Amino acid sequence: MKTLNIVGKSLRRADALEKATGTATFSTDLNLPGMLYAKTLRSPHAHARIIEIDTTEAEKLLGVKAVATWKNTPRLLFNTSATMTFTLPNQEPVLDQYIFDNVVRYVGDEVAAVAAISERVAEAALKLIKVEYELLPAVFDPLEAMEESAPDIHPCHAGKNIPGEIIKIPMGDVEKGFAESDIIYENRFTLPIQKHVQLETQAAVAQVSPDGNITVWSTTQTPHPSRIILAAAFGVSQSKVRVLNPPYIGGGFGVRIGLSAKAEPIAVTLAKLTGKPVKVVYSREEDFIASDTRHAGYVWVKLGAKRDGTFQAIELKGVLNGGAYCSFSCETPGVMGAMGLSVYRIPNVSYYGHSVYTNITPAGAMRGFGNPQGMFAIEQAVDEIAAQLGLDPLELRKQNIIRVGDPWILPYSCRSTGLEECISKAAEELNWQRRGTMNEPGSKILRGIGIGVGTHVSNSWPFCVDYDNAYITVLQDGSIMVATGVPEMGTGTITTLPQLAAETIGIPLDQVGITFGDTLTTPFDIGSHASRTLYAAGTAVVAAANDVRRQILEYAGDLLKTAPEHLEFANGLIKKQGLRDSECVGSGVCQLNEVQNFITMKDLAYHAHLRNKQFIGIGRTTPPNAPPWHAHVTEVEVDTETGMVTVIKVAAAHDVGKAINPLIVEGQIEGGVLMGVGYSISEEIKRDAKGKPLHTSIHKYLLPTAADAPEIKAIIVETNDPTGPFGAKGVGECGMVPTPAAIANAVYDATGIRFTELPLTPERVLKKLQEKNKNII
């Protein structure tokens, strides 16, 4: 194999200097001449009809420039999530949102917005808007929302309050599989609402030119799909809309796949009404109550195995709480089922799942996208089977995991798996043999170790439309510009994509520039989500780079009078095969038409330019898909007198195919793991009886701080997937996926208690410990 010079190296991030010096620009930093500030009035009720809305007093307030309500804004249905733009052709996208409506469906739903000369004036104006509501019955639990007596939140065809379609995934015959099983474990698991808490809240600045061209700077993870949504919501042609990142985004984790909640449409509405640029920045509280969350809900699992541990059948069912608007509620249950059933080699599988509308904040995409919820159930079922059969949970997993080429329910094949190696390495890191011997009898503080494994996607096909484009333009000095429509939201895109381009073409990394996250300067790309950016957008960049390389070698071949296949091209130098670099001195371009042995990229590009030629490479790719694999082994401590669970260490071994930039890969894993730890032990949004969310600030919502973070050891396993750029697969979401199960299994190991509900708060844990003690006495 070709030696790699740039790919596989932990190079410094391209955006590091700007970010370390405070000069990196984010949406919230923008300041345009004449810019106005917007604030939004939100519903205090979980479900109500607006009978009357009076904005006259607000409009009169000095400094107020416009007030928008459902009465003076477009009535074109859309969906803030990108599902609107990439639902597959055999299904209908669910469009259930207006910018403002005359019905509000959750506490926090948009009622009106004000543009004023300052945020303070806008806030004061909100207090002057008079709204009369007619309260409607509300429902918060998905199972209750499916009952006949529940209020209809939106018209649905698949079932009461069920958006889109019910997802059914069958393979084999589960009835037969369970009949043939010697042992069956079955249980229901309950998952809480988790919030992204990306550090930069939802934000957008919109400007509308006199001739109606709309420019929106925003925090979106998907500029191109966002353009499609905005064009539809405002009834203008896509060519009149430009969406761009400014250029950085303060984190995403799925919360802005599509629009940044309603930041963009509200900013555009008010920019149109005032003729001025308008800035919308969500307060942290708004971000909590009025931008998508992870799906809470219920997961049922039934797993059957032979006495020797061979899995025979699995049945998985999911009912997720979709909240008041659809967002990604059609796709999330699909990913949950498809991923959950693709980890183990089981001949008979069945999945049934859907979301349900309720009167709470909409649930949408969040790192893992249904998969952590499903794996929380499945991986605990696997441990139960191991416990009941007296088998080592590690060995039981190794015995049953999917291998290359195995049949599975997915329409692409498993061409690589390093899961067995991941299991071994993670277990070794935590010294798995200690399991079962870690506690003194009678000890009040117990330790335990647990494992969880999983897989995920490397892009969103077959769940969504999924394709990429990239251009590479060779400039006249031989440096190149990569143009890609994906954003830089922290995941390292603008470092790793240039690494791919430089390596593929054969030029130094410092010769690569990149334009990204802007619909004006980049070709269409479906965006950053589904752990896809490096894998899928990277495939397009590699294709464009190969195109450029081919053109250059052809041109050089003519120039050096050598067939292209007999040329070498690396580090910016094109030379005849076998020639040593030290022999390539001088300009390389012969003035007297005598044949040379080599030419630098710089000279070649200029040579071409003087002869009316520029090299432009195009990559247009539809990625297949590839499974990343991961095993997490965790150690926990449980204080049996208070119920407090502390995660001590997480070893996270990930098969990422190929780590293009190992430092960045580790960062993705570590961040995902900690988010998973929070989900497992402390993060949740609860509501009061009227549906008002209670966890509305970082102070109340307990995501881990640096003082809470356990030791996290990221372990990279490489299997070189044949479909990925240089063998790479997805990684961005994977740290989340097996973490909750690994922690719950460790708590089980410590206490002997199976916890079926997250998070493992001290109160929840103590209650079960007390029940167990009662039963013993």
Place this chain on the structure above:
Amino acid sequence: MNLTTLQFVLNGEETAIVVDTSDMLVDVLRERMLLTGTKKGCGKGECGACTVIMNGAAVNSCMIPALKAMGSVVETIEGIGTLEKLHPLQESFMDEGAIQCGFCTPGMIMSAKALLDSQPHPDGKQIREAIAGNICRCTGYVKIKKAILSASEKLKG
């Protein structure tokens, strides 16, 4: 509205700026002086993105009435290094991979700087304590802690 002149030393420069009495320091820095390196992630003292150093101590600039800074010495991310000579923390954050989305970074670096200014060779516990008020949702803090340690090594020379 009630206007007053705030006088303070900002990043080493005597500074005077007219502020509204009820302005918060973060808004004066970001909106009035266009020093947007200091970020605002919550406005309520919960995230640390707005951390600046005031009279040697890390504080949340969103919790500080601007006039509380009267007569004080304030440092922001813009003032701790130059492109020619970055602060060792800026170098180590870049080298160790401690930066992802970068939104927490300025506040994180300011908290770390306040720590190293008073305690050039902190242990792990002191580092955790110093940055526990700086939420980072991207990194899991692993590489941030490492970067602070490695900057302190550099300071040892």
Place this chain on the structure above:
Amino acid sequence: MFQGYYLPQSVKEALDILANHKGQASIIGGGTDIVLDIQEGKKKCAAFIDVSQIPELQAIEEVDGYLRLGAAVTHAQANRSALVQKTAPILAEACSKVGSLQIRNIATLVGNVVNGQPAADAAVALAALGAKALIEDGKGQREAMVEELYADVGKSLIDPTKEIVTALLVPVQKKGQGSAFIRLDQRKALALPMLNVAVVVQLDEKGECFEWVRIIMAPVGPGPVRSLKGEGLLAGAATSREAIFQAANAAVTEANPRSSALRGSREYRLDVLPILVKRALEVAVTRAKKTDGREG
């Protein structure tokens, strides 16, 4: 929002400004409570009188058997102070639990008390230590025990539109004393406690019996709550596990916690409270046996 912001240089000047504003102005220390209260419309005031830069309120010193903390002293200063660590170790410890370092660098101990939250960390430790507040208004000075300053949850008997707390007086730790502060929290920073328990024990010369004990629990009432029954049971008792166990169980009968959707139900709090009291007493006894009154 507030219209005026004063930075007086003496207590007298501050009192004069208070008087001039006739109840419309309020004292501000670090501002970490009151600024949010004003922004969220929970409190109203026309002007702030910032006492954090008054020279006479800055000192941490030992005076006549008391640790004297000026009203401008922050949690970070108290936590770092060698004098506080030596003479009132659980105060130093409690101060390290508040919010985050950024908050502690600016938030004052007096603000922690006057804000009136029952489980405020420094206030709980101060109450256990038997600390007093020195209060001044235009007419003169008075003293009050910290635990007696609570009218209701979030309501102090101190009126910061009329009077100023100038200092806190904490009896210094003596020979044979030990103390402990235990905080049950779901996050190690930036989180209010589910429960706080602080105890101080005085052992007899042999170190075998309790002479007296102070037990403070929170949030289980309008302010930090003393367990008089638990204290009574222990006074004169041997430092045995049984005595501690009984006192811990008695203490719970004096606690009346509320159910909080964020920080634990009443039932949960009642379940774990005796465990925390027991643990705190055990730690305090161990420490008491080691102290000569000067080292924590």
